[in-house]
Amino acid sequence: MREPAVAGSFYPSKREDLLGMLESYFGMAAKMAKPVECIAGISPHAGYVYSGSTAAGTFNSMSNLKKAKTVVFIGPNHTGIGTPVSVSLEDWQTPLGICKCDHALAEKTISNSMVCRYDESAHAAEHSIEVQLPFLQFLNPDAKIVCICMGDTRLAVAQDLAASLSKSISGAKDTLVIASSDFTHYERAEVAKARDEAAIKLIEKLDMEGFSGACDTNGWTICGHGPIAALLGYARAKGLKKAKLLKYTNSGVATGDYSSVVAYSSIIFPNAKK
Numbered sequence: 001m002r003e004p005a006v007a008g009s010f011y012p013s014k015r016e017d018l019l020g021m022l023e024s025y026f027g028m029a030a031k032m033a034k035p036v037e038c039i040a041g042i043s044p045h046a047g048y049v050y051s052g053s054t055a056a057g058t059f060n061s062m063s064n065l066k067k068a069k070t071v072v073f074i075g076p077n078h079t080g081i082g083t084p085v086s087v088s089l090e091d092w093q094t095p096l097g098i099c100k101c102d103h104a105l106a107e108k109t110i111s112n113s114m115v116c117r118y119d120e121s122a123h124a125a126e127h128s129i130e131v132q133l134p135f136l137q138f139l140n141p142d143a144k145i146v147c148i149c150m151g152d153t154r155l156a157v158a159q160d161l162a163a164s165l166s167k168s169i170s171g172a173k174d175t176l177v178i179a180s181s182d183f184t185h186y187e188r189a190e191v192a193k194a195r196d197e198a199a200i201k202l203i204e205k206l207d208m209e210g211f212s213g214a215c216d217t218n219g220w221t222i223c224g225h226g227p228i229a230a231l232l233g234y235a236r237a238k239g240l241k242k243a244k245l246l247k248y249t250n251s252g253v254a255t256g257d258y259s260s261v262v263a264y265s266s267i268i269f270p271n272a273k274k
Contacts, residue, residue, distance in 0.1 A: 002092045009047070038062040042058065065143075066139050071143050073180060074224075075132075075147070081121050085157060086148070097137060097141060113164035132180055155209065158227075158230040162208070179224055184221050200245055206240060231269075248266075
């Protein structure tokens, strides 16, 4: 069992408090966009007071998530611990209960990849996936999960993971993929917005290579750029042509300090191949 590592800091540790917060965020998210069938999304992973409503927007806007059998989460590795691409085979606990691991899909993902390895150590203290799970549990407590932590964010690694997921996931309607990422870190709000607008344009076009290259060349501080790149490759392999930005915001909205912000985006990948 993977026990909670950041309950009580990134989000409430008490079930009742957490449910109340989630109800509020999903109430806001209901006004963001009409839910549509999707195969994937991008969700932020900061403390809920900063990015909770944005994350809820991603989950709420994917209409088929409520009936999904499995959700694959790809998160960045902030701790530096573990293998380059670490797949968890454990069940994960939050204050809302237990998310069961889809062992069959997790093992397929490992066997179809040159880079994925079974490793729990990368996940033990990492928050980027843990904070996503209560949003899933609120809408679909029966969904199983596959948790993948990326420490190696090179394009070739993202391409390998994308190919493995594409091969391993047969029913894209029943299995969704969510990349966990915040956007620009610790810049003035206007600087962050300009950089992120350029990044989001590449994401919307599913330009995996352009996005990954621009992150490296420009030094963009998008912490989950590896998971996003893998998601772009997966979406493209499944026949999608574009993604859709739902919301862009930053930590200054919560703190009042716009001189050094962290930015957040809610992006979905509708299951439309036009």
